[in-house]
Amino acid sequence: MQNSSVVSPQKSLSVVVPVYNEQLTLELVLERLIEIVDPLEIIVVDDGSSDGTNLILESICLKYSQIRPIYHSKNRGKTAALISGFSATSGDIVIVQDADLEYNPEEISMVIEPILHGEADVVYGSRFLVRKAARVLYFYHFLANKFLTFLSNLLTNVNMTDVETGYKAFKGEIIRNMVITSSGFGFEIEVTAKIAKLNCRIYEVPISYYGRTYEEGKKIGIKDGLLAIWYIIYFNLFCSLKASFRAIPESFLKKGSKLLS
Template identity: 30%
Template sequence: MNISLVIPLLNEEESLPELEAWIRRVMDANGYSYEVILVDDGSTDGSWNVIEQLRAQNPNIKGIKFRRNYGKSAGLHSGFQAANGDVVITMDADLQDSPDEIPELYNLIANEGYDLISGWKKKRHDPISKTVPSKFYNWVVRKVSKINLHDFNCGLKAYKNEVVKNVEVYGDMHRFIPLLAKWAGFKKIGEKVVEHRARKYGYSKFGWTRLFTGFLDLLSVVFVGRYGKKPMQFFGTSGLIVFMLGFVSVAFIGFSKLYDVVNNVKRAPLIAENPWFFFALTCMIIGTQLFLAGFVAELVSRSAPHRNNYIVEKVLGALEIEQ
């Protein structure tokens, strides 16, 4: 199969028939074998009934229905697990992403050798309250990830099938799939300017709160990517630095007090009266706690069932490797 289209949706009953017809026209015109996996993320309108009707008309339509709303990441993860196509393309169901982009996205993955292509909505039909924060957010992610993309959160993306099978998307991590792919070893990541259309039906399901949760998720994915299999390197190093800062401070205070005693300095303050003593003591306590947190994290990491799951790209010779 050439293409798997994964489309998570929430309350998009009005746009689905038009989207399906548009996708079918593009696929038939290019002779692609394909499947469309529509993931209903707990819709409260008639979206699932529409999906069932579309399935009856087009056997390439497949559906997954969640009992309640779990979020876009959950929808993408379920769709990724079910995808069978050589190239997996994601898009939103609100008709703001154009299916006419599919042939070029497919070509970049299948023929140009890219692992991942991310869409760039260079001209956006969104209010300034969304575009300005989005530009700032993308700038921060670009600097942190060292991936030169302009629009990390664009719903229109294309992947090799092995990428989506080896990247776990959870929480709200769909914003950082390019970074997750990079951590997994898929480094040929490109970008394509795509058409962004004005919303025709309904309303946006994402509010301003995602700006704050996005930065927290970024910290999480960077930490897990760098230290997920070696947490002691982070906690141990941090704890050691903080502990030594406190230890050196205590030693300095102690030697100062000893100097005052030896030289009979009158009215020399007690160690406990020196405010630096409490700073030093706090540093030593925090440093010890960080160090112990590192040990606990190492125990958890070593006990994890997938601690040695690594992506094997090629094998030379008659070898059998269990994953």
């Protein structure tokens, strides 16, 4: 069932692309986004790359007016890059696209569809909901993802299948009002806790996943997994709704909910 909150398609879509040393794939990702998705804007945040990624970004920005670059003078981590990117967006819908092609831009339209139809406030692209094309890689990573998702669900009471997915889409008013304080790869856990506090309508859709090995540039490690456990505990048990958002998004206030009680 659709409702009156339906938003217009891709021309209301902002894509945030955090980048760190992705000179081999960045241009291809951006060109595919332009060709397949044709969004309102693509905010690319170069998080202090040292491999020439910035030169590629400067060059491709001359070709496409939709691409808006942000440069960090030093590497500050994925979450810091996302914070910079979100603050620069203006679209009704905001989605994260990694620059390494582990996630297929052709599936963005499927990920944002529940928001476009007025059925969801947030959509996660799940690598585990229905098994689509997925590269077979590290079993320990699979177990870690399952454990972190279980622990997160235990405290949010939201039945997710993949909290660590890189494909997350939001109504713009939600993500731009969110106060994000974690670091490194902590965003995935923090945002899940905070959208649960806001009682967002959360959907998952199945996506493909073309993972990379560490030799191919994968960056997440054991330290990030241990930090994720702490973030799950902290943001669910010790961070209030008032501290999670600069302002409660207008559409949630209109619902007359008891969010601030």
